[in-house]
Amino acid sequence: MSIEVVNITKSYKNFTALHNVSLQIPEGELVALLGPSGSGKTTLLRLIAGLEQPEEGAILFHGEDNTNRDVRERQGGVVFQHYALFRHMTIFDNIAFGLAVRNRKTRPTKQEIKERVHSLLRLVQLDGLAHRYPSQLSGGQRQRVALARALAVEPKFLLLDEPFGALDTKVRQELRRWLRHLHEKLGLTILFVTHDQEEAMELADQVVVMNEGRVEQVGSPEEIYNHPANPFVYSFLGRVNLFRGRVRDGKVRLGEAEFDTEWENLRGGEWPAVGYMRPHDVEIALAAQDSKFVQAQIQHISLLGPIIRLDLKRLDTGELFEAELTRQRFCELDLQEKSTVFVKLNNLAFYVEDAEEKVPLPTFIPIQASF
Amino acid sequence: MKHMTESAWIRWLLICLALFFLGLFLILPLVAVFMEAFKQGSEMFVAAILDEETFAAVKLTLLVALVSVPLNVTFGVAAAWAIAKFTFRGKNILLTLIDLPFAVSPVIAGLIFVLLFGSQGVAYPWLEAHDIKIIFAVPGIILATTFVTFPFVARELIPIMEAQGKDEEEAAVSLGASGWKTFFRVTLPNVKWGLLYGGILCNARAMGEFGAVSVVSGHIRGMTNTLPLHVEILYNEYQFAAAFSVATLLAALALVTLILKSIIEWKTQRKEELP
Amino acid sequence: MKRKTSRISGFLPGFGLTMGYTIIYLSLLVLIPLSVLFLKASTMSWEAFIGTILDERVLSSIRVSVVTSFFAACMNAVFGVLVAWVLARYQFVGKRFIDGIVDLPFALPTAVGGIALTSIYAENGWIGQFAAEWGIKIAYTPLGIWVALTFIGLPFVVRTVQPVLQDWDLQMEEAAATLGATRWNTFFRVILPHLMPAVLTGFALAFARALGEYGSVVFISGNMPHKTEIVPLLIMTKLEQFDYTGATAIATVMLVASFVMLLIINYLQWRINKFDAAR
Numbered sequence: 001m002s003i004e005v006v007n008i009t010k011s012y013k014n015f016t017a018l019h020n021v022s023l024q025i026p027e028g029e030l031v032a033l034l035g036p037s038g039s040g041k042t043t044l045l046r047l048i049a050g051l052e053q054p055e056e057g058a059i060l061f062h063g064e065d066n067t068n069r070d071v072r073e074r075q076g077g078v079v080f081q082h083y084a085l086f087r088h089m090t091i092f093d094n095i096a097f098g099l100a101v102r103n104r105k106t107r108p109t110k111q112e113i114k115e116r117v118h119s120l121l122r123l124v125q126l127d128g129l130a131h132r133y134p135s136q137l138s139g140g141q142r143q144r145v146a147l148a149r150a151l152a153v154e155p156k157f158l159l160l161d162e163p164f165g166a167l168d169t170k171v172r173q174e175l176r177r178w179l180r181h182l183h184e185k186l187g188l189t190i191l192f193v194t195h196d197q198e199e200a201m202e203l204a205d206q207v208v209v210m211n212e213g214r215v216e217q218v219g220s221p222e223e224i225y226n227h228p229a230n231p232f233v234y235s236f237l238g239r240v241n242l243f244r245g246r247v248r249d250g251k252v253r254l255g256e257a258e259f260d261t262e263w264e265n266l267r268g269g270e271w272p273a274v275g276y277m278r279p280h281d282v283e284i285a286l287a288a289q290d291s292k293f294v295q296a297q298i299q300h301i302s303l304l305g306p307i308i309r310l311d312l313k314r315l316d317t318g319e320l321f322e323a324e325l326t327r328q329r330f331c332e333l334d335l336q337e338k339s340t341v342f343v344k345l346n347n348l349a350f351y352v353e354d355a356e357e358k359v360p361l362p363t364f365i366p367i368q369a370s371f
Numbered sequence: 372m373k374h375m376t377e378s379a380w381i382r383w384l385l386i387c388l389a390l391f392f393l394g395l396f397l398i399l400p401l402v403a404v405f406m407e408a409f410k411q412g413s414e415m416f417v418a419a420i421l422d423e424e425t426f427a428a429v430k431l432t433l434l435v436a437l438v439s440v441p442l443n444v445t446f447g448v449a450a451a452w453a454i455a456k457f458t459f460r461g462k463n464i465l466l467t468l469i470d471l472p473f474a475v476s477p478v479i480a481g482l483i484f485v486l487l488f489g490s491q492g493v494a495y496p497w498l499e500a501h502d503i504k505i506i507f508a509v510p511g512i513i514l515a516t517t518f519v520t521f522p523f524v525a526r527e528l529i530p531i532m533e534a535q536g537k538d539e540e541e542a543a544v545s546l547g548a549s550g551w552k553t554f555f556r557v558t559l560p561n562v563k564w565g566l567l568y569g570g571i572l573c574n575a576r577a578m579g580e581f582g583a584v585s586v587v588s589g590h591i592r593g594m595t596n597t598l599p600l601h602v603e604i605l606y607n608e609y610q611f612a613a614a615f616s617v618a619t620l621l622a623a624l625a626l627v628t629l630i631l632k633s634i635i636e637w638k639t640q641r642k643e644e645l646p
Numbered sequence: 647m648k649r650k651t652s653r654i655s656g657f658l659p660g661f662g663l664t665m666g667y668t669i670i671y672l673s674l675l676v677l678i679p680l681s682v683l684f685l686k687a688s689t690m691s692w693e694a695f696i697g698t699i700l701d702e703r704v705l706s707s708i709r710v711s712v713v714t715s716f717f718a719a720c721m722n723a724v725f726g727v728l729v730a731w732v733l734a735r736y737q738f739v740g741k742r743f744i745d746g747i748v749d750l751p752f753a754l755p756t757a758v759g760g761i762a763l764t765s766i767y768a769e770n771g772w773i774g775q776f777a778a779e780w781g782i783k784i785a786y787t788p789l790g791i792w793v794a795l796t797f798i799g800l801p802f803v804v805r806t807v808q809p810v811l812q813d814w815d816l817q818m819e820e821a822a823a824t825l826g827a828t829r830w831n832t833f834f835r836v837i838l839p840h841l842m843p844a845v846l847t848g849f850a851l852a853f854a855r856a857l858g859e860y861g862s863v864v865f866i867s868g869n870m871p872h873k874t875e876i877v878p879l880l881i882m883t884k885l886e887q888f889d890y891t892g893a894t895a896i897a898t899v900m901l902v903a904s905f906v907m908l909l910i911i912n913y914l915q916w917r918i919n920k921f922d923a924a925r
Contacts, residue, residue, distance in 0.1 A: 051820050071823045078824040084817035088839045098825030101835065153825055377829065382736055389732040390744070392725045396797050397750050399772065400762035407765050446671045453664040465668070467912060471676055474904040476858025478878040479897045482885065483679040486686050491890050493682060518675055540658050550659035572752070579755025581861035582878065586885060599757040599861070606761050606865065615765075618758040625753035632753075633746040 001061050001156040001189055002027040003048060008057035010043055017043040019213045020057070025191060025206070027062075030183045032200035033193045035210035036236070041193045042081075044210070045159050048191065050074045061156065077150030079160040083142050085134040091145050092117055092130040098153035120148040123182075140171040147182075160192035164199065176203055197237050201225065209233050231351050234276045241282070241321035243275040243345070247352050255317035257294050257345060275348040279309065282323035283344040284333060293342040296321075301337055310335070312343065404622045407615035419605075419616035427593040428601040429620070431509065435584075435597060436577040439517040443573050444566070447524025451562075452554070455532035456540060466529070472521040480518050481586025484511055507589030512597065515583040520573045527569030531562050564639045568632065575628040579621055680901070687898040690891055698895040706872040707880045708899075714788055714876070715856035718795035722852045723845055726803025733804070734811035748805070751798045756861025763794055764866045786868030791876060794862040799852030806848035807841055810918070814840070847914040854907040857900070 005023040009016070018040045025031050033041040046052045048059060050071035058067045066074060086094050093100075095117045099108055108116065121127045124144035134142055143163065150158060163179070164172040180203060183190055194200050200207045201221040209216045209224060209232075217229040228234040245254035248270045252259045259275075285293065299320070300311040308330040310323045323343065325333075335341065376382070408416055419425065450469060454462060472480065488494050488505040498505060505511045539561070543553040559566075581599040588595040590604065598621055605614035687695065698704065732738075733745055751759065767774045767784040777784050784790050814837075822832040860878040867874040875883075877900055884893035 049824055051823070071820075072826045072828070074824075076824065078821065080817045080821055082815070082817065084815060084821040086818060086821075086836055086840075088842075097822070097827070097835070101822075101825065101827040101831045149821075149825065376735070385728060386732050386736055386738050389725070389729045393729065393744060393747065395773070396793075396800060397747055399766055400759060400797065401747075401750065401754070403762045403766050403772070404758060407762075446668065449664040449671075450668040453661060453668050456658050457661050457665075459665075465672075467908065468672060468677070470908065471680070474854055474858075474908040475680070476860065476878050476881075476897075476900060476904070478860050478881050479683070479858070479901055482881060482893055482897050483683050485885065486682050486890065486894065487679055489890075491888075493685075514675075518679070521676060537658060544658060553658070554660070575753045579753075579758070581755060581757040582859075585860075586882065599755045602755075602757050602761065611765075614761060618761060621755045621758045625750060625755070625758075628753040629746050629749055632749065633742070 002063075003157060003189065003191070004060040004063070005044070005048065006058045006060065008044070008047060008054045008059070010040075010047060010052065010054045017213055018047075018054070021213070021215055022057075023208060023215060023218065025189060027189055028187050029205045030180075030190045030203060031192070031206045031208060032204035033191065033208050033210060034195070034197060034200040034236075035216075036195060038212075039210040040213040041195075041208075041210045042161055045161055045191065045193050049076050049078050049159050051078075075153070075156045077153065077155030077158045079143075079146045079150050079158070079163055081161040081165060083134075083146040085142055085145060085149070087134055090131050090133060091121075091126065091137070094134070094145060095120055095149045095152050097149065116152060117148075120152055123151070124148045138171075139167050140175060143167065143175060144178075151186075155188070157189040157191065160190065162194060163192055164196075165194075172199075179203065201237075209236060211236070228276075228349065231274070231276060234349060239279050239322060239324075241277045241279060243277065243317075243319060243321070243348070245273050245275065247271050247273040247350070252350050254345070254348075255294060255314060255319070257292060259348065259350070271352050273350050273352045275345070275350050277321075277345055277348045279322040279324040280307075281345075281347040282312075282321070282325075283346055284310075284323060284325060284329075284335075285342045285344065286333060288342045289344075293344050295340055296343050297340050298335060298337055301335065312341075314343075315340070401622060404615055404618050407611065408619045410615075411612040415612050416616045416619075419610075419613035420620070422613070424593050424596065425598075425601060425617055428596045428598045428617070431512070431595070432578050432597045434509070435513050435516050436574050438513050439520055439577045440570060440574050442517055443520055444524050444570055446521070447526075447528050447569060448566070450525045451528035451532045452558070454529050455535075456537045469522050469525050472518055477519055477580065477582025478586055480583040481515050484514050484518070484587055506587055507591065508595060511587035512584050512595060515587045516577050516580050519580050519583050520576045523573035523576065524566065524569035527565050527572070528562055531565040532558070535561055564635050568635050571628055571631050571635075575624065578624055683894060683897060683901060686891070686894045690895060694891070695895050698892050699899055703871050703875070704880060704896060707875045707877050710788060710791070710873070710875060711857055711877040714791040714795055715853050718792050718799055718856050719849050719853035721792075721796045722799045722803045723849045726800070726848055726852075727807055727841065727845060730804045730807035730811055734808055734814075749801050751800050756798060756859070757865075759797055760794060760862035760865035763797060763862065764790075767793055767866065785866050786870075786874065788874055790866040790868070791863050791874060794866045795856040795859060798859050798862050799856050802851040802855065803845060803848030806844045806851070810841055810844045843914050843917040847911055847918065850907055850911045850914060854904060854911070857907075858904065 003023075003025040005021060008018055008021045010018040021040070021044060023044075033044060035041045043052065047054055050066075050069065050073075054067065058065055060066060061074070086097065089097070096113050099113045099116065102108075117130070118127070121130060124147055126141060126144055126148070129137065129141070134145065137145065147160075164175055167175065176199065179190075192203070204221060206218060207221055207224050208218050211232050217224055217233045219227075224233060225237055228237060234240055243254045245252055247253075250260065252273050252275065254275055288295075295315040296312040297315060298310050299313055302309040302311075306327060307324050308327060310325070311320065312323055313320050333341075377385070454465065485506055486492055488498060488511065490506075492498075492506070503510075505514065539557050540553050543557045544550075548556065578597075579599055580597075581603070584597055585600060585603070588597070588600055590596065590600060592604070596604065598617060602614050602618050602621070605611075605617060690698075729748065733741065733748075764771075764785050766772050767777070767790055769775065769778045769783065769785070771785070774784055782789070784793060818836055818840075819832055822836045827835065858878060859876075860882070863876055864879060867876065867879070869875055869879055877896060881893045881896050881900075884890075884896070
């Protein structure tokens with residue numbers, strides 16, 4: 001089922017959780033809601049599930065308005081953050097619950113329920129644990145029971161709130177892969193909330209980046225990583241270096257380095273600009289090869305296994321930044337702490353404070369750097 | 372949260388039903404005590420309160436509480452230290468044994484001391500030889516009261532001290548503090564509200580105990596009458612107004628207890644909310 | 647680490663002192679006096695013991711005690727859950743006051759509670775007069791005993807259920823709703839089963855307390871043998887007649903019943919903790 005969120009606003013007693021949020025989720029996609037805590041991602045999920053009511057806006061399923069429909073009638077499966085398994089029921093009863101509470105007309109027979117539960121237990125690879133209680137299972141197993149319970153009612157879509165948040169790294173890896181398979185097998189629309197960008201990138205077809213109750217960007221993992229819409233998205237998706245400078249006549253100056261931009265409408269004035277850059281895009285050389293190189297001193301070297309991270313200090317501006325390089329490249333260069341190197345700043349994304357709207361909070365307009 | 376709670380009228384129905392039940396069984400009796408006390412005017416009330424026998428009963432009640440409460444506080448602290456700060460076998464059995472007096476009927480609590488020290492009692496010949504009177508005398512009342520209020524402080528302290536663990540005490544000892552210093556400077560400040568809470572409940576029960584004291588007291592006016600027993604005697608003599616007047620003292624004690632209890636609960640809850 | 651300090655772990659001082667004091671105080675005040683009861687009972691011949699217990703008057707008093715206590719505990723279970731629910735879930739004016747007053751039966755001396763209830767439920771009392779118009783007598787009947795026992799047992803269920811409800815994970819209700827359960831279904835299938843161990847613990851505590859209660863009942867019951875005489879009162883009567891052996895026999899039976907209740911309560915408490923471990 002496709003899900004459409006139209007201009008939703010939701011506020012609680014003293015803060016607004018969602019400002020005018022719109023979103024389209026096509027049928028059969030695996031979509032991640034990614035954002036820091038307090039960004040409104042869980043609220044959005046709860047609104048879609050029908051556990052909360054928006055003040056304004058609408059939620060459409062397959063183009064049909066569901067905004068005022070009861071949670072029971074939405075036919076969405078929800079997996080809660082801490083699973084919310086019924087502690088006094090066996091695994092079997094937990095999974096069967098959604099079927100057992102139906103009214104007599106629509107309720108499957110005992111035999112049908114039994115078959116359905118067992119097939120679900122096989123699906124989540126927990127056959128044989130039907131008569132255990134939730135307290136007797138590991139975290140990963142509880143997670144899968146919660147999934148099976150949500151799937152038992154044959155939901156039209158599946159909502160997962162931080163599905164792997166409470167699990168340790170190894171189990172999380174396994175479950176991610178497993179969820180991916182499950183999605184391929186069932187072809188269900190799945191929406192999950194996460195604060196872990198790696199998890200979102202690895203799993204999702206589409207990533208919705210949220211911050212402070214707004215959607216910052218929607219796109220495939222590749223799109224949002226390579227073409228972040230704004231500084232927030234840029235910095236939320238990985239480690240980042242910031243360089244401060246000024247933009248004038250379409251050229252950005254960051255200390256001694258100068259960059260051409262295509263930004264015509266900024267001619268005839270001077271504005272502060274910030275350059276964003278991934279540490280792995282920093283090119284390191286022992287001698288300057290062209291004017292884009294600046295000098296920097298190595299402050300510290302961290303050996304992180306396959307990659308090496310350098311803490312660097314620019315000699316022209318004194319700014320501190322990080323660079324990441326492969327172990328092989330590191331050995332080739334034979335770098336030492338306190339030695340001076342030449343660095344080239346590649347793939348910078350510049351954001352300039354909007355000159356038109358003099359709002360106190362800077363809104364940024366992206367400029368792609370061109371060399 | 373529209374779907375997650377009951378509709379407004381069900382909510383109000385449930386609230387009203389609960390309030391009706393509590394009003395019928397709790398508020399009404401409390402109001403009745405004060406109404407009945409003033410039924411025959413405030414002069415009767417004052418006279419009953421200022422009566423010599425009432426005064427003697429107040430004195431005895433205070434004496435009983437003054438002995439039994441500190442005894443049980445000391446025990447509660449010692450038991451909580453041993454149980455909460457150490458692991459040993461049979462801990463659960465010990466906990467159950469401490470709870471025992473709660474499970475025993477007050478009348479039986481009185482009875483066992485009669486069987487021990489009464490005229491047909493095991494220890495009676497020895498007591499008589501040394502001219503010591505326990506049953507139908509003040510020591511018996513104190514013993515029975517202490518028995519009945521035995522678990523209050525310990526039960527309150529053990530879970531609190533268990534929840535706090537022993538990290539702080541171990542840190543103090545590793546820094547060179549003696550056992551006593553550790554207790555007074557680290558443990559006691561941490562459990563002071565719990566201790567006070569247990570002490571207040573213990574005191575309320577000690578002053579109000581009726582069944583057990585009734586068995587061992589002998590009902591000697593001005594000698595072995597505590598306040599609750601005095602209320603009973605007045606009531607059985609059909610001096611209702613006087614009985615209720617004396618009862619207001621005990622009801623006031625109950626109210627003060629509840630207020631202190633609420634304050635402590637409020638204070639400790641506030642503390643938990645802080646980071 | 648276990649081997650270092652035999653069975654007692656930890657290096658804090660004072661275990662010997664506090665443990666020793668605990669054991670001695672417990673033995674002197676509780677264990678020895680209680681064992682005297684069994685000692686005394688064991689001096690009776692089996693026939694005499696059984697004869698005392700199977701006496702018509704004793705049996706009726708046991709019946710009165712058990713029946714009234716049971717129904718009082720039932721009343722407390724139903725309304726205790728209601729009060730706990732209202733206090734844990736809803737906001738209303740005077741909630742703090744109500745929350746505090748629930749403990750009144752613990753704080754109010756039983757004798758005071760007894761005379762107050764008698765004055766209200768007697769035939770000329772505030773409520774008794776209305777009941778009398780319907781031809782119902784409350785005070786001096788088993789109904790009166792039931793009222794008194796409901797009063798003293800009231801806080802137990804509330805105070806055992808309330809914390810469970812306050813710690814309750816609302817997500818479980820939400821989960822039930824997303825699976826299509828109605829509010830009614832959710833309460834009876836998800837919430838109530840989860841509360842059950844706490845309700846049963848409260849019920850058992852109230853029942854145990856009611857069985858032993860003396861002070862609040864003695865005024866309102868009327869104390870008529872075979873009709874409104876409860877077990878603790880009968881023990882009292884036997885004592886006043888210096889029938890120490892009779893009193894001992896009845897008390898022994900009652901004490902054993904109390905111990906059984908205590909074991910049941912501990913088991914129920916363990917069940918509550920078991921569920922909580924699942925979180």
